[in-house]
Amino acid sequence: MRRGAAITFLAMLLGFSTGAWGGEKKVVRVWHTETEPQTVAVMQEIANDFEKLHPDISIRQEGLAWGDLEAKLTAALAAGAPPEASHGQAFTCASFYHKGLLRDQEDIAAAIGKDNIFEVARNLCRFDGRYYGITHSPNTNLLIYRKDVFRQKGLRPPATWDDFIKVAQAMMERDATGRVTRYGLSLPGVPLFVNILVAELTRANGGRLFDNRTGRPTFTEKQVVEVLDFYKKLNDTVLPPGWLGHGYLDTFTNLATGKAAMVYQGHGRSAGYIEKYAPPGTGTPEYFGVMRKPHGPSGKDTAAQVDAEPWMIFKNSKYPEEAATFLKFFFQEKNYIKYLHTVPIHLLPTLKSVRSSQAYQANAMYQRWKEWVEMDYYYFERDLAKPTLVVNWDDLKLPFLLEIFGSNILPDMVTDAVKGMPSAQAAAKAQARAEELITKLGHKRW
Amino acid sequence: MTQPPSQGQPWRQQLIGVLVVLPALGLILSLIVYPVAYSLWLSLLEKHSFFPQQRFIGLENYLYLWGDAEFWTSLWLGVIYSFWTILFQILLGVAAALILNESFVGRGLVRGIVLFPYMIPTIVAVILWKWLLNDTYGVVNYWLFALGIARDPISFLGTDHIMLSTIVMSVWQFFPFVLLSILARLQTIPEELYEAAKVDGATPLRRFVHVTLPQIRGILFVVVLLRSIWMFTKFDTVWLMGEGAGAGRYIRTLPVYAYMRTLTYYQAGLGAAIAVIMFAILMVSTALYFGLFREEADIG
Numbered sequence: 001m002r003r004g005a006a007i008t009f010l011a012m013l014l015g016f017s018t019g020a021w022g023g024e025k026k027v028v029r030v031w032h033t034e035t036e037p038q039t040v041a042v043m044q045e046i047a048n049d050f051e052k053l054h055p056d057i058s059i060r061q062e063g064l065a066w067g068d069l070e071a072k073l074t075a076a077l078a079a080g081a082p083p084e085a086s087h088g089q090a091f092t093c094a095s096f097y098h099k100g101l102l103r104d105q106e107d108i109a110a111a112i113g114k115d116n117i118f119e120v121a122r123n124l125c126r127f128d129g130r131y132y133g134i135t136h137s138p139n140t141n142l143l144i145y146r147k148d149v150f151r152q153k154g155l156r157p158p159a160t161w162d163d164f165i166k167v168a169q170a171m172m173e174r175d176a177t178g179r180v181t182r183y184g185l186s187l188p189g190v191p192l193f194v195n196i197l198v199a200e201l202t203r204a205n206g207g208r209l210f211d212n213r214t215g216r217p218t219f220t221e222k223q224v225v226e227v228l229d230f231y232k233k234l235n236d237t238v239l240p241p242g243w244l245g246h247g248y249l250d251t252f253t254n255l256a257t258g259k260a261a262m263v264y265q266g267h268g269r270s271a272g273y274i275e276k277y278a279p280p281g282t283g284t285p286e287y288f289g290v291m292r293k294p295h296g297p298s299g300k301d302t303a304a305q306v307d308a309e310p311w312m313i314f315k316n317s318k319y320p321e322e323a324a325t326f327l328k329f330f331f332q333e334k335n336y337i338k339y340l341h342t343v344p345i346h347l348l349p350t351l352k353s354v355r356s357s358q359a360y361q362a363n364a365m366y367q368r369w370k371e372w373v374e375m376d377y378y379y380f381e382r383d384l385a386k387p388t389l390v391v392n393w394d395d396l397k398l399p400f401l402l403e404i405f406g407s408n409i410l411p412d413m414v415t416d417a418v419k420g421m422p423s424a425q426a427a428a429k430a431q432a433r434a435e436e437l438i439t440k441l442g443h444k445r446w
Numbered sequence: 447m448t449q450p451p452s453q454g455q456p457w458r459q460q461l462i463g464v465l466v467v468l469p470a471l472g473l474i475l476s477l478i479v480y481p482v483a484y485s486l487w488l489s490l491l492e493k494h495s496f497f498p499q500q501r502f503i504g505l506e507n508y509l510y511l512w513g514d515a516e517f518w519t520s521l522w523l524g525v526i527y528s529f530w531t532i533l534f535q536i537l538l539g540v541a542a543a544l545i546l547n548e549s550f551v552g553r554g555l556v557r558g559i560v561l562f563p564y565m566i567p568t569i570v571a572v573i574l575w576k577w578l579l580n581d582t583y584g585v586v587n588y589w590l591f592a593l594g595i596a597r598d599p600i601s602f603l604g605t606d607h608i609m610l611s612t613i614v615m616s617v618w619q620f621f622p623f624v625l626l627s628i629l630a631r632l633q634t635i636p637e638e639l640y641e642a643a644k645v646d647g648a649t650p651l652r653r654f655v656h657v658t659l660p661q662i663r664g665i666l667f668v669v670v671l672l673r674s675i676w677m678f679t680k681f682d683t684v685w686l687m688g689e690g691a692g693a694g695r696y697i698r699t700l701p702v703y704a705y706m707r708t709l710t711y712y713q714a715g716l717g718a719a720i721a722v723i724m725f726a727i728l729m730v731s732t733a734l735y736f737g738l739f740r741e742e743a744d745i746g
Contacts, residue, residue, distance in 0.1 A: 242601025406710030
C-alpha cells in the first residue's frame with residue numbers, strides 16, 4: 001500500500017518535471033527595443049491574440065533599452081539560452097549570421113510578400129539572397145530644428161558642414177551677461193550614438209570606415225579625419241560644454257525646453273516628446289521642423305542613419321519555428337498597423353502595402369507631422385540612409401562590426417579629438433586599436 | 447569477552463564529522479574555488495565570449511595587458527576612485543556616527559533618514575544624481591547660478607568633472623555603511639571611560655583621540671578592508687554613470703574595462719585576465735594591510 005503510494009507520487013513528480021502533466025506550453029521569448037508603455041501594451045495584445053489561435057504557445061515579450069541590447073543578447077548567447085526572437089542592429093544581425101546563429105526568414109518574407117518589403121529594409125540582414133532578419137520598422141535619424149528661431153533669424157538651410165556651424169551659431173542665444181541660454185546644437189555623447197554619427201558623417205563626407213576587400217580600417221583617411229575636425233568645431237562653437245556626458249533623451253529635453261536650437265540625431269519619436277514637453281502652444285510642426293542634413297567638405301550628398309532593427313530568430317533557441325509563426329502573425333496588416341500606431345512618426349512600415357493603406361494613414365499624429373515622415377522617405381528613396389556603422393552596404397559582410405561597435409574605439413577617437421588631440425593622431429590611435437582587435441579576432445585579411 | 451566500547455568509535459566519529467562537513471565543503475568548492483579556478487584557466491585562453499572556440503595561449507593575455515595603455519589607465523582611474531571614495535566615506539561616516547551617538551530631539555528619525563542612500567537601488571541613485579547634476583537642466587547648476595556662485599553651468603557629467611561627480615555620488619551612497627558599523631561600536635563603549643576622561647580634564651578632541659579612536663579601531667580596520675574591496679571592484683555605479691565611453695571614458699575603471707573586454711569586445715580570456723589581476727591586487731593589498739595593522743586585525 002505504502003509502496004504503491006510512493007510509486008504514484010514519483011510518477012506524478014516525473015510527470016510534472018517533464019511537462020507531460022497537462023501539456024506544457026511552448027514559451028517563445030521575444031525581445032524588442034520598443035519600450036514605450038503603449039507599444040508594450042499593444043505587443044501584449046498581439047501576443048494574446050496569437051495565443052488564442054495557438055493555445056500550445058505562450059509569447060513572453062521583454063522590452064529592452066536600445067543601448068543594452070547587444071550586451072544582453074551576448075550574455076544570453078554566452079549562457080546558451082538565447083531568446084527565440086529578438087530585435088538587433090543590422091550589424092548585430094550580420095555578425096550573428098556570420099557566426100551561424102540565425103534561422104533564415106525566407107518563409108516570413110514569402111508570407112508578407114517579398115516585393116511588398118521596402119527597398120531600404122531589404123539589405124539590412126540578407127545574405128546569399130536569403131533573409132535572416134526582417135525589420136519591425138525602419139526610420140531615419142533626423143536633423144530637427146527650431147523653425148520659429150530659424151525663420152526669425154532669416155536663415156537658409158545649410159548645404160555643408162561649415163554652413164551648418166554658421167546656422168547653429170546664429171541660432172544660439174545669450175543673456176545680457178553673455179551667458180549662453182540656448183545652444184546651437186545638442187548631441188548625445190553616449191557611445192551608441194557616437195558610433196552612429198561617426199559612420200553617418202563619414203558617409204556624408206564621401207568616405208568609408210573599412211576597406212571592403214580586406215576589411216582593414218580606414219580611419220586615417222582624409223574623409224574620416226575631417227569628421228573629427230567637424231566634431232572639434234562643433235564642440236568649440238555650438239555644443240553645450242558637457243555634451244559628452246549627455247544621453248539621447250537629454251538632447252530631446254534640450255530641444256523641447258528651448259536649451260538647444262537643433263538636434264542632429266533626432267527621431268520621429270521626438271515628435272511625441274515635443275507635443276508633451278514643449279512650452280504650451282509650441283509643440284507643433286510650426287515650431288519644430290526637420291531639414292536635410294549637410295554634407296562634409298569632401299562629400300557631395302547628405303546621409304542619415306537608418307534605425308531599423310531586424311527581427312532575428314535564433315536557430316539554437318528552443319522554439320524557433322513557433323517564433324517564425326508569431327512573426328508572420330505580427331506582420332499581418334491589422335496587427336502591424338496597431339503596432340506602428342503606438343509611436344506613429346517613429347515606427348514607419350516595412351511593408352509597402354501598409355504605407356499606402358488608409359487604415360495606416362488615418363492617424364491624427366501621422367497627419368500632423370507628415371513633413372517629418374517625408375524626410376525619412378527622402379533618405380530612403382535615394383539610398384542615403386544606412387544602418388549603424390555601415391557606410392556602404394557591403395560593410396555588412398564584415399564579420400567584426402559587432403566587436404568594433406562594442407569596443408568603443410570610435411567614441412574614444414572622437415573624445416580624444418574633442419579633448420585636444422590632433423584629429424590625425426586620434427584617428428591613427430583608433431586605427432591601431434581597430435587593427436589590433438580585428439587581428440586578435442582572427443579576421444585580418446590585409 | 448566483550449569488545450571495549452571505545453574501539454572503532456573514533457573512526458566512526460571521524461567519518462560522521464567528515465560527512466557533516468562535506469556539504470559545506472561542496473558549497474565552498476562549487477561557489478568559490480571553482481569560479482576562481484575557472485577564471486584563472488579562462489585567462490590562459492584566447493576565447494570568444496559566446497562561441498565555444500578557444501585556444502590555449504599561456505600567459506599571452508597577461509603580456510598583452512602589460513603593454514596595454516588602456517589597462518594601466520583603467521587601473522589608475524580605479525585607484526583614484528577607490529582611494530577618494532574610501533577616504534571620504536570613512537571621514538563622513540565616522541563624523542556622522544559621532545553626531546548620531548549624541549542625544550538630541552529627533553535622533554531616531556535622523557538615524558533612519560541617513561540610511562536612505564544605502565537602501566536606494568543604484569540605478570535610481572544614479573538617475574537621481576544625473577538629473578541633479580545635468581548642466582542644462584540640473585537643479586545643482588540652477589542653484590549655483592541663482593546664488594551667483596557660478597556664472598556658466600558646470601558640466602559635472604562632462605569629461606572634466608565626471609570622476610569628481612562619481613566620487614561624490616558614491617560617498618553619498620555608501621557612507622551609511624560606515625556610519626552604521628561605527629555607530630554600533632560607539633554604543634558599546636562604556637560611559638565610565640568618558641566620565642573618567644572628563645574628570646581628568648580631557649577636551650572633546652582629546653576624548654576622541656584617546657578614548658573613542660582606540661575603541662573603534664578594530665571595527666574601523668574591518669570597515670576599511672571591506673569598503674576597499676567593494677570600491678575597487680565597484681561596477682554598477684561607475685558603469686551607469688558613464689557607460690564606459692564619451693565622458694564615461696574618464697571613469698573607465700578596471701571592473702568596467704573587464705566587463706567591456708568580456709561583453710563588448712567579446713574577449714573572454716582578456717576579461718578574465720583583468721579579473722584575475724584585480725583579484726591578485728586585492729589579495730596582496732589585503733595581506734599588506736593585515737601585516738601593517740596586525741593589532742587592529744586581532745581586535746577586529
